[in-house]
Amino acid sequence: QSALTQPASVSGSPGQSITISCTATSSDVGSYNLVSWYQQRPGKAPKLIIYEGSKRPSGVSNRFSGSNSGNTASLTISGLQAEDEADYYCCSFGGTKTYVFGTGTKVTVL
């Protein structure tokens, strides 16, 4: 199945903005308008923070935003806060009615 590649780690200082990329390694990965993003803190279930590329579920901070360009989707966290320290995963269709998650990115707030 196809894969979605993310940087292993991204860091930033409080108040800064950071961007996490999610790049498809195969052309059969589905539309990037349908990428979702998840935040996962240690020992917890993932939390949906972006769906359909750029939409935020109710209750999710507007500091989180999603976009896409070509075969790369991106998650931007603005005004970085200590509570944003977590692992982040993108997800999309993997072709043939399957889903594929990205490799995951550890965000560190310096």
Add this chain to the structure above:
Amino acid sequence: QVQLVESGGGLVKPGGSLRLSCAASGFTFSDYYMSWIRQAPGKGLEWVSYISSSGSPIYYADSVKGRFTISRDNAKNSLYLQMNSLTAEDTAVYFCARDEGSSSWYFWGQGTLVTVSS
């Protein structure tokens, strides 16, 4: 409120079988697709399988196809994952999640740990 509670995890020997359950409440279970997603210790998320609201269609990741079977009982508001021919690579926390469409899962269970070891 929506609740998903997994059970059935534990220690099993290589080649063995295990059946996971996910009890759903707080929503009309029969209206939603459901998925199993797993996470090996210290590793990333891996989608395992999903099942439509009626029980068909069903899809699996290549890594579990032919060994795992997803099913549901809408009368009991329950989702299941029958896992056979288990290997060490199947060791993971298994989450059930409500499928909102477009690779989106808003509600997740707390997960149940499956350990495959001799």
